[in-house]
Amino acid sequence: MCYNKTYALKEPAVGQIVVSSKGHDTNRLYVIVAVLGGDFVLCVDGRYRTIDKPKQKRVKHLRWAGMSEQAAQEVGNGRLTDAAVRKILQP
Numbered sequence: 001m002c003y004n005k006t007y008a009l010k011e012p013a014v015g016q017i018v019v020s021s022k023g024h025d026t027n028r029l030y031v032i033v034a035v036l037g038g039d040f041v042l043c044v045d046g047r048y049r050t051i052d053k054p055k056q057k058r059v060k061h062l063r064w065a066g067m068s069e070q071a072a073q074e075v076g077n078g079r080l081t082d083a084a085v086r087k088i089l090q091p
Contacts, residue, residue, distance in 0.1 A: 012041050012059050015072025017089065022061040029089045030055065030062075031071050033080065046085030 012018075016032045020043075030043035033054055041062070042054035049055040068088050074080040 012062075013067075013072070014075050015068050015070075016064060017066040017068055017071075018043065018062040019065045020057065020061060021063050023057075025055070029065065030057070031068060031085050031088060033071075033075050044082070044085055045089060046082040050082050051080060051085070 012032055012035050014032055014035065018030050018032060018041075020026055020028050020030065025048075028045060028048075030045050030049070032041045033044050033051070034042040036042065036056070039059055040056055041059060043049065043057050043062075044051055044054045071080060071085070071088055074084060
């Protein structure tokens with residue numbers, strides 16, 4: 001994996017809040033709900049990308065913005081909802 005480390009996450013984890021830095025969804029906030037190997041993650045924002053249809057993003061196209069313990073616990077329990085994701089991502 002050779003990519004620009006200033007934009008990429010070093011170790012993506014479930015529950016992290018990230019900002020998209022490339023693509024048509026640039027500057028949109030997401031919560032990581034699954035890690036697919038080392039290069040890809042599944043992200044949701046609760047509005048355009050719901051729990052039922054998560055967005056697959058490359059790790060190098062994301063910037064770290066924070067961590068949500070609540071989201072990590074709810075994903076682990078299988079109880080994460082779109083309303084909860086919207087609440088977590090509110091400024």
